[in-house]
Amino acid sequence: DAGVIQSPRHEVTEMGQEVTLRCKPISGHDYLFWYRQTMMRGLELLIYFNNNVPIDDSGMPEDRFSAKMPNASFSTLKIQPSEPRDSAVYFCASSGTRGGIYEQYFGPGTRLTVT
Amino acid sequence: SQQGEEDPQALSIQEGENATMNCSYKTSINNLQWYRQNSGRGLVHLILIRSNEREKHSGRLRVTLDTSKKSSSLLITASRAADTASYFCATDVDYGQNFVFGPGTRLSVLP
Numbered sequence: 001d002a003g004v005i006q007s008p009r010h011e012v013t014e015m016g017q018e019v020t021l022r023c024k025p026i027s028g029h030d031y032l033f034w035y036r037q038t039m040m041r042g043l044e045l046l047i048y049f050n051n052n053v054p055i056d057d058s059g060m061p062e063d064r065f066s067a068k069m070p071n072a073s074f075s076t077l078k079i080q081p082s083e084p085r086d087s088a089v090y091f092c093a094s095s096g097t098r099g100g101i102y103e104q105y106f107g108p109g110t111r112l113t114v115t
Numbered sequence: 116s117q118q119g120e121e122d123p124q125a126l127s128i129q130e131g132e133n134a135t136m137n138c139s140y141k142t143s144i145n146n147l148q149w150y151r152q153n154s155g156r157g158l159v160h161l162i163l164i165r166s167n168e169r170e171k172h173s174g175r176l177r178v179t180l181d182t183s184k185k186s187s188s189l190l191i192t193a194s195r196a197a198d199t200a201s202y203f204c205a206t207d208v209d210y211g212q213n214f215v216f217g218p219g220t221r222l223s224v225l226p
Contacts, residue, residue: 004157031212043158043203043216056213091157095212102212103148104205106157 004107006092012113018080021110024073025094033104034067034077035091043091049075082114119147119204119217127223134191136220138204139184147180148205148214149189158203158216161189194224 005024013019025032033048047057052069060067064083069075079086089111093104122137138147146165150158164171164180164187171178177190191198201221205214 033213042218045213045215048213050212093158097212102146102207102214103160103163104158104214105160108157 004092004094004105006090006107006110008110009108010111010113012115013082014115015083016081017114018078019082019086019112019114021077021090021092021112023075023077023092023107025075025092026096026105027073029094029096029105030072031095031097031104032069032075033093033095034075035093036088037091037109038088046077079112082112084114087112087114119206119215121202121204121217121220123220124218125221125223127225128194130194130196130224130226132194134194134198134222134224136189136202136222138187138189138217140187140204140206141185143182144206146207147187149176149178149187150203150205150216152201152203152219154200161202191222194222196224196226198222199224 007022030051034046035043037043046059047067048055049069065079067077089109091106091109093106095104119138119140128134146163148163149161151161152158162173162178164178175192180187201219203216203219205216207214
């Protein structure tokens with residue numbers, strides 16, 4: 001298995017532009033998580049899905065952030081408009097509950113820089 | 116507020132020494148996990164310990180859990196330079212699949 005795949009790996013954009021981050025979870029996993037990591041705030045959960053349905057989006061900073069999971073193999077995190085304070089590393093992770101396995105598998109992350 | 120808090124924030128040791136990191140949490144949990152993050156990479160799951168377990172081993176890793184003190188420790192024995200990374204504990208929220216990660220311990224193993 002290729003693991004969790006994220007794209008792009010690096011994104012540099014100007015303030016006000018729309019940014020779309022993409023994630024392909026591990027096949028068969030029914031949970032998908034989006035995290036943001038910064039030096040100041042550490043690793044923060046933004047939103048997570050179960051069977052493609054958003055369960056908890058209380059970590060989404062504001063309305064500029066939105067996430068979708070149209071099918072079991074794809075999710076997007078969109079920031080519109082982007083701001084410099086959105087600069088961070090964004091991680092996608094997936095997990096499966098079959099057999100009670102809870103560990104999360106993380107993608108390599110997308111390093112976002114908003115200038 | 117974060118559920119898990121690691122201690123110390125940073126730790127520097129010589130290769131071959133043991134490294135111990137601690138995690139404290141506030142509310143009851145169903146299980147606790149430890150993850151490692153190498154610089155510039157995603158987190159990697161190391162070990163999971165359930166609330167009814169007191170100790171678990173995986174290779175050079177030993178994890179203990181004391182639910183009465185709401186704390187866990189991760190011991191890495193005979194450390195290697197390759198163990199240099201940040202280590203995070205994660206505790207489940209409301210006994211679900213959602214986990215809260217602590218701020219992490221940065222471990223430096225000097226050759």
